Amino acid sequence: xxxxxxxxxxxxxxxxxxxxxxxxxxxxxxxxxxxxxxxxxxxxxxxxxxxxxxxxxxxxxxxxxxxxxxxxxxxxxxxxxxxxxxxxxxxxxxxxxxxxxxxxxxxxxxxxxxxxxxxxxxxxxxxxxxxxxxxxxxxxxxxxxxxxxxxxxxxxxxxxxxxxxxxxxxxxxxxxxxxxxxxxxxxxxxxx
Amino acid sequence: xxxxxxxxxxxxxxxxxxxxxxxxxxxxxxxxxxxxxxxxxxxxxxxxxxxxxxxxxxxxxxxxxxxxxxxxxxxxxxxxxxxxxxxxxxxxxxxxxxxxxxxxxxxxxxxxxxxxxxxxxxxxxxxxxxxxxxxxxxxxxxxxxxxxxxxxxxxxxxxxxxxxxxxxxxxxxxxxxxxxxxxxxxxxxxxxxxxxxxxxxxxxxxxxxxxxxxxxxxxxxxxxxxxxxxxx
Numbered sequence: 251x252x253x254x255x256x257x258x259x260x261x262x263x264x265x266x267x268x269x270x271x272x273x274x275x276x277x278x279x280x281x282x283x284x285x286x287x288x289x290x291x292x293x294x295x296x297x298x299x300x301x302x303x304x305x306x307x308x309x310x311x312x313x314x315x316x317x318x319x320x321x322x323x324x325x326x327x328x329x330x331x332x333x334x335x336x337x338x339x340x341x342x343x344x345x346x347x348x349x350x351x352x353x354x355x356x357x358x359x360x361x362x363x364x365x366x367x368x369x370x371x372x373x374x375x376x377x378x379x380x381x382x383x384x385x386x387x388x389x390x391x392x393x394x395x396x397x398x399x400x401x402x403x404x405x406x407x408x409x410x411x412x413x414x415x416x417x418x419x420x421x422x423x424x425x426x427x428x429x430x431x432x433x434x435x436x437x438x439x440x441x442x
Numbered sequence: 443x444x445x446x447x448x449x450x451x452x453x454x455x456x457x458x459x460x461x462x463x464x465x466x467x468x469x470x471x472x473x474x475x476x477x478x479x480x481x482x483x484x485x486x487x488x489x490x491x492x493x494x495x496x497x498x499x500x501x502x503x504x505x506x507x508x509x510x511x512x513x514x515x516x517x518x519x520x521x522x523x524x525x526x527x528x529x530x531x532x533x534x535x536x537x538x539x540x541x542x543x544x545x546x547x548x549x550x551x552x553x554x555x556x557x558x559x560x561x562x563x564x565x566x567x568x569x570x571x572x573x574x575x576x577x578x579x580x581x582x583x584x585x586x587x588x589x590x591x592x593x594x595x596x597x598x599x600x601x602x603x604x605x606x607x608x609x610x611x612x613x614x615x616x617x618x619x620x621x622x623x624x625x626x627x628x629x630x631x632x633x634x635x636x637x638x639x640x641x642x643x644x645x646x647x648x649x650x651x652x653x654x655x656x657x658x659x660x661x662x663x664x665x666x667x668x669x670x671x672x673x674x
């Protein structure tokens with residue numbers, strides 16, 4: 251997900267332009283990362299308002315730190331690393347987020363009652379998957395997101411989480427097994 | 443978490459790398475080794491298909507996740523506009539590899555204040571103060587910056603400096619504020635907070651000197667409304 255968009259503008263180019271004060275470039279970068287950062291942060295921070303604060307802090311750090319980005323790593327790894335730091339800061343600041351209960355996202359999923367059957371079914375499947383993922387431990391939620399959605403190399407994940415490469419591979423494997431177990435409990439095939 | 447305490451170990455060690463084979467980030471050497479293994483292992487080929495299907499379903503679920511409220515975007519770009527108002531030169535500065543970008547929220551506020559009609563003609567002096575404050579904020583920013591990137595930093599080492607939380611009298615002039623900061627040998631490192639306070643950092647000094655300076659500062663009601671020790 252750290253590649254050029256349809257217009258051929260890469261994340262690296264947007265960061266470089268942002269570093270020289272190009273507000274439009276930063277808006278594009280913001281657009282690409284806002285939702286990703288928010289949902290990554292929600293792995294650690296339950297309260298939406300706190301998660302939004304972490305997003306704001308993260309994106310301001312990206313804006314102010316763009317000139318310090320060496321460009322040797324993926325932009326996504328850099329931004330998510332900042333987000334992780336900000337999220338953990340937010341958790342430390344808030345006693346309310348110390349528990350690691352599964353996220354209850356039921357109130358945040360769009361109501362599919364009025365959607366066409368095909369879309370409703372697709373949304374239903376997505377909700378089942380979200381529910382299953384939400385029942386995993388935060389460690390497992392985080393590492394699955396980084397590997398299956400952010401497409402980070404295992405070396406980047408290891409650096410981000412400060413754990414050995416081998417632990418990353420093992421943790422992803424078991425997180426995947428846990429997810430299949432949760433899906434099976436919901437009556438969803440373990441191969442889907 | 444002990445990763446080895448769990449059941450259902452992978453049939454082959456190579457199965458643990460399948461997701462990175464699928465997302466295209468597996469290093470070439472490992473990719474070639476895995477492809478050789480897959481050619482002769484039916485169980486891992488089945489697992490590969492399963493990982494691909496699971497990834498597709500997971501990505502659909504991730505894509506359906508809600509984003510933050512519009513407040514987040516509004517807040518970020520309001521802050522940036524405020525910063526740029528305090529440092530319009532940033533727009534013209536070329537990108538440089540070193541870490542030289544300060545947090546300018548404080549500068550934005552002071553810059554706006556300096557442009558009010560009530561401010562007399564000491565703008566040049568104010569500009570000097572801005573540069574000093576900017577340097578202070580830069581130093582603070584640089585100390586925070588390494589942690590954001592996961593670097594090892596000296597943050598764990600306790601600082602000798604004292605930090606104070608100051609609320610200036612709204613009627614105080616910029617020269618008065620500058621003089622007070624100089625008398626305290628202090629630099630502004632944060633603020634303004636929601637209640638208008640600034641955090642300043644004092645150069646190291648012995649307790650007796652510090653007490654004397656604080657006593658003088660507290661007596662200067664024309665400039666300071668309150669002064670307290672800042673909590674970390």
